Amino acid sequence: MASDVRERVISLIAERMDVDPDQITDDTHFVNDLQSDSLDMAELVIDLEEEFDLSISDEEAQKIETVGQAIKHIEESQQ
Amino acid sequence: MSTLQGKTALVTGASRGIGRAIALRLARDGANIAGLDIKDDLLEETGALVREQGVEFLPITADVTDFDNMKAAVGQFTEAFDSLDIMVNNAGITRDNLLIRMSDEDWRAVISVNLTGVFNGIKAVARPMMRQRSGRIVNIASVVGMVGNAGQANYSASKGGVIALTKTAARELAGRGINVNAVAPGFIRTAMTDELSEEARESALGQIPFARFGEAQDVAAAVAFLAGPDSSYLTGQVIRVDGGMVM
Numbered sequence: 066m067a068s069d070v071r072e073r074v075i076s077l078i079a080e081r082m083d084v085d086p087d088q089i090t091d092d093t094h095f096v097n098d099l100q101s102d103s104l105d106m107a108e109l110v111i112d113l114e115e116e117f118d119l120s121i122s123d124e125e126a127q128k129i130e131t132v133g134q135a136i137k138h139i140e141e142s143q144q
Numbered sequence: 145m146s147t148l149q150g151k152t153a154l155v156t157g158a159s160r161g162i163g164r165a166i167a168l169r170l171a172r173d174g175a176n177i178a179g180l181d182i183k184d185d186l187l188e189e190t191g192a193l194v195r196e197q198g199v200e201f202l203p204i205t206a207d208v209t210d211f212d213n214m215k216a217a218v219g220q221f222t223e224a225f226d227s228l229d230i231m232v233n234n235a236g237i238t239r240d241n242l243l244i245r246m247s248d249e250d251w252r253a254v255i256s257v258n259l260t261g262v263f264n265g266i267k268a269v270a271r272p273m274m275r276q277r278s279g280r281i282v283n284i285a286s287v288v289g290m291v292g293n294a295g296q297a298n299y300s301a302s303k304g305g306v307i308a309l310t311k312t313a314a315r316e317l318a319g320r321g322i323n324v325n326a327v328a329p330g331f332i333r334t335a336m337t338d339e340l341s342e343e344a345r346e347s348a349l350g351q352i353p354f355a356r357f358g359e360a361q362d363v364a365a366a367v368a369f370l371a372g373p374d375s376s377y378l379t380g381q382v383i384r385v386d387g388g389m390v391m
């Protein structure tokens with residue numbers, strides 16, 4: 066289950082940001098490494114919400130800076 | 145002539161009036177059209193005229209005040225067509241009365257169709273257009289939204305809101321190659337202005353340098369320009385089509 070979340074998150078980010086999934090690790094930083102802007106982040110949050118059928122508040126979304134944090138957030142809210 | 149060949153457009157309020165004229169004009173310029181309206185009885189009439197131009201027509205029955213409706217409408221659209229190039233937020237209503245006599249219901253109804261409807265429309269098409277990294281959004285405002293009009297507190301506020309919303313959306317979406325502009329008609333000959341009293345009509349004509357009402361096609365021509373290749377460097381702008389009423 067956990068690795069499934071990881072795979073789905075990474076493939077979603079890879080597609081959205083147009084990068085090779087192999088280049089993405091837990092430490093990949095959305096702004097610094099993927100050059101995401103605020104609109105990219107807003108879209109990513111909506112994508113994650115739709116993919117995992119959950120709702121991420123703006124406050125929570127603001128705390129997500131790295132891929133690892135995104136995966137952790139989803140795993141925790143699925144428990 | 146076929147400046148919009150291969151493009152696709154979603155037009156709200158397309159059953160009649162200005163919306164129908166916009167659908168026809170974009171079709172004449174080569175775009176496939178989806179016509180959306182809350183009332184579907186006249187939509188097929190628009191559809192027949194659009195198809196005469198040799199393009200496809202998809203009728204969609206939806207209420208612009210309901211975001212889920214609009215989201216579903218965009219879903220229908222993207223299923224039928226490969227891209228979503230042009231969105232025209234045209235649906236609108238009036239419920240005129242003097243401010244002190246205006247009911248809460250009339251205030252809300254007009255804000256909800258004319259302003260929230262445009263917000264819903266933009267929000268529904270923004271993501272597919274962002275993914276494409278291109279798109280044109282044209283909102284139909286009114287000169288009344290710039291200068292006010294006695295008896296139209298609800299309507300003028302909604303249209304002023306549309307102008308501000310157009311500018312904000314233009315700023316937010318520019319980075320994704322999406323242009324957002326507005327057309328502000330003055331008095332146009334449609335069912336909406338047929339309701340005017342003789343007195344109101346006379347007073348309106350007195351404010352128009354061209355001393356006549358415009359035609360729906362005049363508005364459609366400005367929309368076609370904003371939807372087409374010649375306006376790629378315009379965003380956040382309001383084009384007035386009003387016979388010189390507001391300068």
Ligand SMILES: NC(=O)c1ccc[n+]([C@@H]2O[C@H](COP(=O)([O-])OP(=O)(O)OC[C@H]3O[C@@H](n4cnc5c(N)ncnc54)[C@H](O)[C@@H]3O)[C@@H](O)[C@H]2O)c1
Pocket residue numbers: 156157158159160161162163180181182183206207208209234235236237257261284285286287328329330331332333334335336337
């Ligand atoms: N006629 C004018 O002089 C004039 C002037 C300035 C601006 N405008 C604007 O132009 C636009 C079109 O006006 P028109 O004169 O063609 O009006 P119209 O009443 O002839 O057409 C409006 C269309 O919008 C549809 N509509 C209404 N509520 C809707 C909803 N909730 N969801 C979906 N569709 C809905 C109606 O069914 C109708 O087909 C409006 O936004 C209007 O405010 C008109």
